[in-house]
Amino acid sequence: xFLFVILLVGTLLWLLAQxxxxxxxxxxxxxxxxxxxxxxxxxxxxxxxxxxxxxVLFWLFIALLVIDIVFVFAFGKKPVAxxxxxxxxxxxxxxxxxxxxxxxxxxxxxxxxxxxxxxxFQERHHFFYRQVKPGAEEKLYYELRPVERGEYHFGDIVLYxxxxxxxxxxxxTCAAETVVPVYPSxxxxxKYELMAQFAQTHETGSKRMxxxxxxxxxxxxxxxxxxxxxxxxxxxxxxxxxxxMVNNYTEQRSQQVFCVIDKGRLMKMPFEDLSLLDYAINAxxxxxxxxxxxxxxxxxxxxxxxxxxxxxxxxxxGQLENVLKSLYNQRTDxxxxxxxxxxxxxxxxxxxxxxxxxFTNFESLTGLQxxxxxxxxxxxxxxxxxxxFENTEFKKLTAERAKDLEAVYxxxxxxxxxxxxxxxxxxxxxxxxxxxxxxxxxxxxxxxxKYLELKARQAI
Numbered sequence: 001x002f003l004f005v006i007l008l009v010g011t012l013l014w015l016l017a018q019x020x021x022x023x024x025x026x027x028x029x030x031x032x033x034x035x036x037x038x039x040x041x042x043x044x045x046x047x048x049x050x051x052x053x054x055x056v057l058f059w060l061f062i063a064l065l066v067i068d069i070v071f072v073f074a075f076g077k078k079p080v081a082x083x084x085x086x087x088x089x090x091x092x093x094x095x096x097x098x099x100x101x102x103x104x105x106x107x108x109x110x111x112x113x114x115x116x117x118x119x120x121f122q123e124r125h126h127f128f129y130r131q132v133k134p135g136a137e138e139k140l141y142y143e144l145r146p147v148e149r150g151e152y153h154f155g156d157i158v159l160y161x162x163x164x165x166x167x168x169x170x171x172x173t174c175a176a177e178t179v180v181p182v183y184p185s186x187x188x189x190x191k192y193e194l195m196a197q198f199a200q201t202h203e204t205g206s207k208r209m210x211x212x213x214x215x216x217x218x219x220x221x222x223x224x225x226x227x228x229x230x231x232x233x234x235x236x237x238x239x240x241x242x243x244x245m246v247n248n249y250t251e252q253r254s255q256q257v258f259c260v261i262d263k264g265r266l267m268k269m270p271f272e273d274l275s276l277l278d279y280a281i282n283a284x285x286x287x288x289x290x291x292x293x294x295x296x297x298x299x300x301x302x303x304x305x306x307x308x309x310x311x312x313x314x315x316x317x318g319q320l321e322n323v324l325k326s327l328y329n330q331r332t333d334x335x336x337x338x339x340x341x342x343x344x345x346x347x348x349x350x351x352x353x354x355x356x357x358x359f360t361n362f363e364s365l366t367g368l369q370x371x372x373x374x375x376x377x378x379x380x381x382x383x384x385x386x387x388x389f390e391n392t393e394f395k396k397l398t399a400e401r402a403k404d405l406e407a408v409y410x411x412x413x414x415x416x417x418x419x420x421x422x423x424x425x426x427x428x429x430x431x432x433x434x435x436x437x438x439x440x441x442x443x444x445x446x447x448x449x450k451y452l453e454l455k456a457r458q459a460i
Contacts, residue, residue: 025168095146157173255297255355258350261302263277263302387443
């Protein structure tokens, strides 16, 4: 009889939750207390002395349940929750996110807070549990590390509120949908800007002679003196002043720097959740910031088996934003890159001698030799630096001790590939082409150092 009453009450509560109180959810404590009540009745069946105690426990459970429902649903207003985060996130870096939750109940409540994250994170167990005092505001902090560029859709903030009895919970949904773009690593860009500032300070400490030469950087018009180059005579100014006037030119300090990014299939290789293309994009963004800081004109070019995007060189501060927008949605193509088309595009679009930093990857000497004729042609007209990547997995493999014949074979193959990368560097050097071979995590620093070295040598 009593089991029938319990089932009837449970059914009525379930119907009430489904049709009248949809936000009502039963907690684990409710099911444990209900199971304890049922066990009390079962015990009372075999031990009649305990039957009255079972009745008391049952009605106490029902009374507490009703009180808990009244407290959660009849008192207080809807809690307020919001999300504070940057307008855009940096790819491959930790980005801070803050959740703010305010309790509008007149008593302390327990909250389970769920932030609906974008599907790219594949996060299904991201919860916060807090006890919030009446009228108090709780702030929660966590970090997100995206590893893909593009748009990230954040959903609502879901709150499950319960009183101190915690038999039932009420669900609240706070609207917080937003779309946040994930750009290439601008956090890393600011980090390496300090390195460029230090290099600039170091140069300021040394004495530099101002050079007069036939450059495009005009300085002033002055009166002719013995020793001046007569080819620089300004005849219009001479006619106005009735005395010989010459043009002075200073050493050209502003050069063109282009980052050329390969989007072929070899750039899809992943390292620490990021692809080689992402590492190349992050390094290009950093070089853009540093080159603009050092008064150079920065441009961008991408290519694969088809023609990619091209951004002419400029040194306006808005160029950094243009580069960000251009790199925002770049994706890897799964075909072999066409270096012949790259050479044609460079000859067509880049007329002035420039520093070209080519981000690509060669896994074998044969792969380099197929593209070497085009690299040699590019190097005739520009200062070419080929930036490619070490395979860190091979280094990890060779660091392990070989325990059997198969491990010895794997070590030998890994050493062969590592040695072949070094041969590629020597092959490029033999044809007068500079190169940077670095692990993916180190490519930004090594590329920056190469750029600063070339600037210091005035090789551009």
